[in-house]
Amino acid sequence: MKHIQENSAYQLSGLISAKFGLNFPKERFRDLENGLNKAKKDFGFDDLVQFVDWLLGIELTSAQIEQLASHFTIGETYFFRDIKYFNAIEKILKEELIPQKSNLDKRLRIWSAGCSTGEEPYSIAIMANRILADLKDWNITIVGTDINTKSLKKAQGGIYKEWSFRNPPDWLKADYFTESSKGSYQINQSIKDMLTFQYHNLAIDPYPSLINNLFAFDIIFCRNVMMYFTQDLMSIVIEKFYHSLNDSGLLIVSPSEASHILFGAYETLYYPDVILYKKIRTDYIPEKLHQIDKENYFHLDKEIADYDLFPVQKKSKKVNNAPKKIPQEIEKKVYKRIDISFSQTAEPMENAMNLFKSGHYDEAEKLLKSILSSDKKNTGAMSLLSNIYGNRGLTEEANTWSQKAIDADKLNPEPYYLQAMLLQETGKTEEAAARLKKVLYLDSKSVLAHFGLGNLLFKQGKISESNRHFKNVSKLLCDYDDNEIIGESDGITAGRFKEIINKIIEKNYERVH
Numbered sequence: 001m002k003h004i005q006e007n008s009a010y011q012l013s014g015l016i017s018a019k020f021g022l023n024f025p026k027e028r029f030r031d032l033e034n035g036l037n038k039a040k041k042d043f044g045f046d047d048l049v050q051f052v053d054w055l056l057g058i059e060l061t062s063a064q065i066e067q068l069a070s071h072f073t074i075g076e077t078y079f080f081r082d083i084k085y086f087n088a089i090e091k092i093l094k095e096e097l098i099p100q101k102s103n104l105d106k107r108l109r110i111w112s113a114g115c116s117t118g119e120e121p122y123s124i125a126i127m128a129n130r131i132l133a134d135l136k137d138w139n140i141t142i143v144g145t146d147i148n149t150k151s152l153k154k155a156q157g158g159i160y161k162e163w164s165f166r167n168p169p170d171w172l173k174a175d176y177f178t179e180s181s182k183g184s185y186q187i188n189q190s191i192k193d194m195l196t197f198q199y200h201n202l203a204i205d206p207y208p209s210l211i212n213n214l215f216a217f218d219i220i221f222c223r224n225v226m227m228y229f230t231q232d233l234m235s236i237v238i239e240k241f242y243h244s245l246n247d248s249g250l251l252i253v254s255p256s257e258a259s260h261i262l263f264g265a266y267e268t269l270y271y272p273d274v275i276l277y278k279k280i281r282t283d284y285i286p287e288k289l290h291q292i293d294k295e296n297y298f299h300l301d302k303e304i305a306d307y308d309l310f311p312v313q314k315k316s317k318k319v320n321n322a323p324k325k326i327p328q329e330i331e332k333k334v335y336k337r338i339d340i341s342f343s344q345t346a347e348p349m350e351n352a353m354n355l356f357k358s359g360h361y362d363e364a365e366k367l368l369k370s371i372l373s374s375d376k377k378n379t380g381a382m383s384l385l386s387n388i389y390g391n392r393g394l395t396e397e398a399n400t401w402s403q404k405a406i407d408a409d410k411l412n413p414e415p416y417y418l419q420a421m422l423l424q425e426t427g428k429t430e431e432a433a434a435r436l437k438k439v440l441y442l443d444s445k446s447v448l449a450h451f452g453l454g455n456l457l458f459k460q461g462k463i464s465e466s467n468r469h470f471k472n473v474s475k476l477l478c479d480y481d482d483n484e485i486i487g488e489s490d491g492i493t494a495g496r497f498k499e500i501i502n503k504i505i506e507k508n509y510e511r512v513h
């Protein structure tokens with residue numbers, strides 16, 4: 001059998017770590033080669049070396065990345081894997097989350113990131129089904145995401161063989177499955193209806209994001225996924241999960257998946273044989289989570305509490321009303337913490353946007369409120385505040401600010417779009433569709449509104465109407481360069497959008513014909 005050259009292996013290892021975050025150091029070059037040998041046929045090659053030369057010479061499209069991914073990932077999983085984790089979560093749900101939320105919005109959002117063939121998110125749905133007597137009164141979102149499209153397809157089918165039932169609870173098969181053929185078990189429709197599955201690459205796709213419904217989770221499961229990631233990606237992913245959680249949300253990873261040091265911004269919860277990480281809602285900025293020294297951050301927060309960090313304009317010429325000048329040593333510490341996303345020479349709104357994009361929500365919020373205190377009609381600031389609250393799951397605040405933006409400028413489509421996303425998430429599809437139509441009335445070229453409406457109509461079974469909107473997206477995208485980021489999309493490029501939309505149109509065509 002032919003082997004690939006060591007320098008090509010190094011280059012491919014770099015490519016795979018950039019596209020999927022997966023780590024293939026020299027000791028794993030044999031695994032890398034095995035993956036490439038399996039992948040070559042998918043791309044029409046018989047010869048490994050030719051395939052490698054071709055791979056290294058092209059700019060991979062997202063579709064090719066998706067196709068390649070399935071050959072390098074390990075999808076090992078089963079129902080109620082590591083049951084002690086489910087026991088711990090069940091306890092937290094029963095004793096804390098459910099009682100708390102019963103008095104609020106009865107909303108529960110759970111993400112299984114790296115869900116493989118779906119056994120993990122289905123186990124979560126079954127757990128919710130068992131403990132919530134009034135399940136139908138709850139708005140429950142359980143999302144399973146993965147980069148392996150074959151695994152996602154299997155997850156969507158919901159049919160499993162014996163191997164998925166290693167050490168199952170006694171009642172599992174009898175209560176939640178029907179034997180569809182010898183040795184194959186179909187999950188009950190009522191459980192299936194509680195989940196959605198979608199492609200999402202933790203290394204490159206956006207999160208948190210209102211657009212792809214990955215935001216404000218109460219619990220994120222990401223077990224047996226990050227252990228294959230490079231150290232750098234692990235710390236980025238853990239930070240992005242932090243921003244994708246509700247205040248005091250939980251992150252669940254498997255034991256020894258990632259170094260404890262990376263979870264410095266989380267509180268560690270100890271259960272029998274189980275460690276969970278809880279987001280600590282504070283005003284500090286998790287700039288680089290692994291460098292956080294909690295004592296210092298809390299101390300710093302007290303120190304800076306008295307100062308107006310972002311004096312956009314002096315509110316009054318009278319000395320006693322002017323914001324207190326920040327002592328230089330504190331100013332330095334503050335700006336050091338946020339230097340990656342804050343520049344003292346940039347416009348305040350640009351800084352707010354950069355703080356938002358890098359997940360520094362607290363600082364972005366402070367700055368935006370400071371901007372609004374002197375520029376009361378700044379609808380951009382209002383919309384961004386709405387987006388921040390939306391990402392945190394503070395729906396009421398998010399709605400208030402988008403409504404303020406609408407009241408200040410009825411012709412600005414952005415806040416209507418934000419409201420549509422918020423309404424959709426709370427199950428108000430008709431109202432969400434009305435807002436999206438309003439966006440299109442104000443801006444007929446809004447890619448996101450056509451896309452959103454296409455999705456909503458599709459869910460309502462109105463396939464040809466939905467296709468009309470998807471085709472509009474396709475047409476509008478012709479005016480964009482592939483690397484151009486679609487406005488308000490949390491960083492999705494036109495190229496990625498084109499691939500998503502082409503797949504949807506293809507699938508819908510198959511459905512109709």
Ligand SMILES: C[S@@+](CC[C@H](N)C(=O)[O-])C[C@H]1O[C@@H](n2cnc3c(N)ncnc32)[C@H](O)[C@@H]1O
Pocket residue numbers: 020021022073074075076077078081113114115116117120145146147148151200201202203222223224225
């Ligand atoms: C071993 S399975 C874990 C399944 C389940 N979480 C469990 O613990 O049983 C790991 C999964 O992570 C997925 N994965 C690997 N890299 C990923 C990435 N960059 N983004 C999303 N998923 C990824 C793989 O495709 C695979 O399905």
